[in-house]
Amino acid sequence: MNLEALHIRVRTLLAAASLMVVAAAFPAAAADLASPDSPRADGSTAVARARVAADVLMGSYDPNKAWFPSSWWNSAVALQTIGDYMRRTGDRRYLGELDNTFEKDKGAFPGGVLSGDPLLGNFTSRAIDDSEWWGLTWVQAYDLTRNPKYLDMAVTIANYVDGFWDTSTCSGGVWWNAERTYKNAVTNGLWIRLTAELHNRIPGDTVWLSRSRTAWSWFQNSGMINANGLVNDGLTNACTNNGQNVWSYNQGLAIGAGLELWRATRDPGILASVRQLADAAIGPNALVTNGVLSEACDVITQTCDDNAKQFKGIFMRYWTDLVDTTHNPRYAAFLAQQAEGIWNNDRDAAGRLGTRWSGATGNDHPNVFDWRTQASALSALVGNVPIVTPQESLAATMSPAQPVIMPAASGITTIAIDLGASATGFFPLQALASIDVPAGWNVTPRATMLRLQPHGNAMPVSSTAPLTVTVPSSATDGHHMVTANVAAAGLYFNTQADVLVAHKIDFDTGTVDEVPWLFDPDGSQSNGVQNRFADGNAHFTYRFPLPADTTSAQVTLTIDAEFVVQVSSDNAHWTTVLQETRRITDGSNKADRTIDLTPYLGAASNGAKPVYVKVSDAFPDDGWGGRVYHVTANIVE
CATH class of the missing domain: 2.60.40.10 (Immunoglobulins)
Incomplete structure (x- = not known):
C-alpha cells in the first residue's frame, strides 16, 4: 500500500x-458538534465558514463589468473584503477577479455606467471618498500579489486626493467632493489610513508619512470626535461638530487610521488614542445593542440604505486590525461574539448573511440579504480566522x-x-x-x-x-x-x-418569501420590500414547480417600467407574453398583469410541472427595466 x-x-x-x-x-x-448553535468555532471551522460566505459573495460579482452590480464604492469595499479573506486564509482563487476589475475599470467612464458620477480614470471621480476606497483596495491587491502596478495605482489615486487637502477652510482636512462643500469623517479617516499604508510600503518615504501625521493631528483636533469619544459624521460650515449620526464605519476608520500610522511611527500617544476610540465604540450608549454591533438604521422600524449596509463590515475590518495589533482579550472577545452571532442568527440555508447581525426581521422592514450585507458580515467571519491559518x-x-x-x-x-x-x-x-x-x-x-x-x-x-x-x-x-x-x-x-x-404562490418581492421562487436573479436588484428590477442586460427568473396534477394556472405580476416578460417550460425556449413598448420611467404604467401559464404546462417530472417566468428590460439603454412588486398565482388541480 x-x-x-x-x-x-x-x-x-x-x-x-x-x-x-x-x-x-x-x-x-x-449533530451538535457541527451545529450552528455550538460554542465558538475553532480555527478550522472559522476558515470554513469564511470560505462559504466568500463564495456566496463572489457569486454576485459581474465579470463583464468587473464589479458588483450597481454600486461603485461598495464594489471597492467588497473586493477589499475578498482581499482580506484571501490574505487571512491563504485562499487565492479570486486573484483573477481583482485583476479583472483593475484592467477593465481603470479607464474613464461616463456617468451611469459604473457610477452615477463620471469616472475620470484611474478609479477617481468627483466623490473623493469613493476614490480613496479604491486606493485602499489596490494597496490590498499589492499586499497579496506584490505586483507594483497595484501600488502605483494607489499612489496615483492618493496624488489625486491630495489635491483636495485644503487648509483655507477649518485649517485642514480633505474635502468630501470635488465641489468642496463638506469636510467629513469618512474622507479624512480614509486619507490617514491610505497615506500611512503607502508610507509603510514605499521604502524611504517621507512625503506620505508627513501627510498622514498632519492629517491625524488635524482630525484629532477637528471637533468631529465628540465628548463621548465617538466620531460624528462631519463638520458644519462653521467648522464645528455637526452632531450628525455616529456611523460604525467612521469609528472604525478612525481606529484603523491610527493603527496604521502607529505602525509607521510607534508613537504611543497614537495607540492610546486608538484605544480610547475603541473603548468608546463598545461602551454604553454607543454602537452595540445587546452585544451586537448595530447601526441606528438597524432598528426594526427602519431599513438601512445601500451605503449603510456595509458600514459594520468596515468597522470589523479595522477592529480585526486592533485585535491583531493589541492582542487585547476584551477586543478579541467582541470580535468573536460578532462572528458567532452572525453565523448563528443572521444566516440562511444558502449561506447568505443579512444586514441585522442579530437576525431581527419584520414585515415592513425585513432583514435584508444582498451582496453588500454579505461583504459586511464576511468581514467579521474573516476576523475570526486565526492569524496563523489552520492547515x-x-x-x-x-x-x-x-x-x-x-x-x-x-x-x-x-x-x-x-x-x-x-x-x-x-x-x-x-x-x-x-x-x-x-x-x-x-x-x-x-x-x-x-x-x-x-x-x-x-x-x-x-x-x-x-x-x-x-x-x-x-x-x-x-x-x-x-x-x-x-x-x-x-x-x-x-x-x-x-x-x-407550498400550495399557493403569493409573495412580495425584495423579501425572504421571494427567495425560494427566485430561480435566477442574474444581475437584478432589490432596493427594499416590493421591489425587484432588471436594468440593461440583467434579468430575473422565477421557477414555479406547479403540482403534477395541475390542469391550468395563471400568474399575476404587479409590474411597471420598461418590462419584457417571457415564459418557458424548460428554461431554454422562451415565449414573450408581455412587453412595454413605451419608454416609461415614472411608474405610471404600474398594474396587475395576468399571464396564462396553461400552454406552458409540460409533462410532469419528479412530481411537478415547472414553469419559468423571466423579467428583463425592453429598453436596455436607459436603465429602467421591468420592476415587479408582488406575485400571485391561481392554480387549478
Missing part, C-alpha cells in the same frame, strides 16, 4: 470512528439550498440536491456525511462518503454527492430542513437545505 492510500485509509477510519463514537455515546451530540478545514453546502415544492393531491414529489464539500490541507480526506430529513420524508442515500484530496490552502478542493429527497403529499406547508452532518478526521461541518412546501 502506497503512502497516499495509507493516509486515505487512516483518515477514513478516523472519520467513521469519530462519528460512530459520538453518535453512540451521545445521541444528540453528533486543514472542511466546509459543506447544499444546492439548491432553498428549493420549493408544490405537492400534488396524491403521490410523492422528489427533489435532487447536491451535497458539496470543500477542504484545505495537505492530506487526503474521506468525509463521511450523515443526512437527516423530517419525519415521513426519505433521502437516498442516508449516508455517503466524499473523497477530497487538498493540496494546500491556495486552491480549496471540492467534491459533490447527489441526494434524492422524497416528500410525501401529506407534507404540511412551510419550511422543512434537510440537514447534512459532515465529518473527516476531527473536522466537522453542518449544512442544510431549507425546503419550502
